[in-house]
Amino acid sequence: MEGHKLRMRMVTIEPGGVFGPLHDHAGRPGTVYVLEGTITDHRDGMTTEYGPGLGWPEDRNTLHWLENKGDVRAVEISVDIVKSD
Template sequence: MSNEQMAPETKGVTVKLLATVDLGPELEGMAGRQLRMRMVTIEPGGVFGPIHDHKDRPGTVYILQGTITDHRNGVATD
């Protein structure tokens, strides 16, 4: 990655764990996996980085207030 492509580190972010569910007893083949619910607060101008993926770790996002800009493959999407 060039310097232009380097993802900034996380800043202006707080994370609060709200709940966890151990999926092993609930679903066959899910031993050692958890479903987590977190509240992530990103201050204006904050960054949730560095670049990462969720391969084999699906996630869902619900935005309570404001707008999130997602940057993927050089494209910014609100």
């Protein structure tokens, strides 16, 4: 892990909000866990909805953007490996 660090963030997406634009995870692998609400993951022309207690991996092949199509806030924990500053 030399030259890298483990990063953890709590991300809130308000109703109608988007976490984007389209982005990749090349060189920044991680995982996401949903705490509240529902997050729609858009990738490869498909959408998948994740609710509380669910999550997904993000690897070098991940190219996506996220959306909260619900009427309550969505909260996720995102953990990834990033280059050190």
